[in-house]
Amino acid sequence: MYFRQFFEPDQAAMSYLLGDPVSGQAVAIDPRPDPCQVLLLRALLAERQLDLSLILLTHTHVDPDEHLPDLYPGAQVLIGGGGRQPAELRTVAHGERLLVGTQVVQVIATPGHTPCSVSYLWQDRIFCGDALALGGCSQAENGECDPGRLYDSVMNRLFVLPDETLVFPGHDFHGRTVSTIGEERRCNPFFAARSRDAFLSRYPMKVGAGAVARLWPVEP
Numbered sequence: 059m060y061f062r063q064f065f066e067p068d069q070a071a072m073s074y075l076l077g078d079p080v081s082g083q084a085v086a087i088d089p090r091p092d093p094c095q096v097l098l099l100r101a102l103l104a105e106r107q108l109d110l111s112l113i114l115l116t117h118t119h120v121d122p123d124e125h126l127p128d129l130y131p132g133a134q135v136l137i138g139g140g141g142r143q144p145a146e147l148r149t150v151a152h153g154e155r156l157l158v159g160t161q162v163v164q165v166i167a168t169p170g171h172t173p174c175s176v177s178y179l180w181q182d183r184i185f186c187g188d189a190l191a192l193g194g195c196s197q198a199e200n201g202e203c204d205p206g207r208l209y210d211s212v213m214n215r216l217f218v219l220p221d222e223t224l225v226f227p228g229h230d231f232h233g234r235t236v237s238t239i240g241e242e243r244r245c246n247p248f249f250a251a252r253s254r255d256a257f258l259s260r261y262p263m264k265v266g267a268g269a270v271a272r273l274w275p276v277e278p
Contacts (some may be wrong), residue, residue: 059104059161059181063226063235064098066090070229074185075099077108081159084108086133087178088116089126090230091231096129097156112136112156116187117175118227123208125234138165140173148175160196168215170208171178179223184239187228190216195248195261196229205261217243 060077067261073095075133082102085107089099103110110133117135126135135147136156150156153168156178164179168189177186190195197203218224221240244250248257 060084060108062102064095065230065235066092066095068092070231072226072228072230072235072269074226075102076158076161076163076180077103077106078159078161079106079108082108083110083111083159085114085156085158085163086110086130087114088187089113089128089130091125099113099130101199112158114178114185115175116185116189138167138169138174138176140169140175152176166215168212169213170204172202173204175211179219182220182222183224183226184216184219185226186216190225190227190242190246191223191229191231192227192234192242193222193232193246195246197261205258206254209249209257212249213254217249 059081060075062075064073064075066073071088071090073089076082076087084103086099089095113130113133113135115135115137127133132245136138136150137147139149139151152165156163156165156167162182166177166179166184168175168177168186171188175187175189177184177189189208217239218265219239221238221243223239225237225239225242226235240248
């Protein structure tokens with residue numbers, strides 16, 4: 059399986075490309091509309107002789123990325139339920155298994171950051187968007203975020219995965235592009251050894267939309 063990670067510096071956004079060389083099919087996770095990334099992604103697909111069949115969005119804010127079908131003709135765009143779904147985008151549900159040639163990508167609903175937030179599990183890797191920031195916790199100012207659901211999603215959907223599962227986030231504000239479930243469960247100061255009530259009482263709501271809090275003081 060071909061794997062490539064992309065970084066868009068303006069918003070510190072992470073995107074991913076998975077390609078199955080056996081079938082020639084590929085999926086992109088959270089691709090950015092930035093012209094440079096679009097050209098690079100198209101070039102990689104051509105170089106690897108891959109057809110982009112699916113675009114998997116971990117979440118959207120306010121207006122879903124309706125331009126993506128035009129940027130990547132022939133690719134079906136998938137989003138989670140709970141938000142506004144334009145007719146041309148397909149909604150996926152928790153537990154759904156997506157076939158990419160010989161590979162399987164599993165949908166894990168992780169609402170909280172937004173109502174439609176989902177994560178995608180492929181082999182030993184979880185692509186979680188803004189459901190789980192590495193060493194931090196993502197927030198939104200526009201009223202979409204539900205801290206209680208976010209905590210439940212992290213604890214009951216992500217932290218139950220094996221320790222060695224690789225975590226690939228939606229943003230890199232910390233200079234880190236990958237972690238593991240075990241490391242985040244033990245060391246992430248927003249979640250490690252914190253009850254749901256403690257998390258809700260300390261959740262910082264006033265951070266720029268889409269931003270990630272780097273530090274949360276840990277009290278004895």
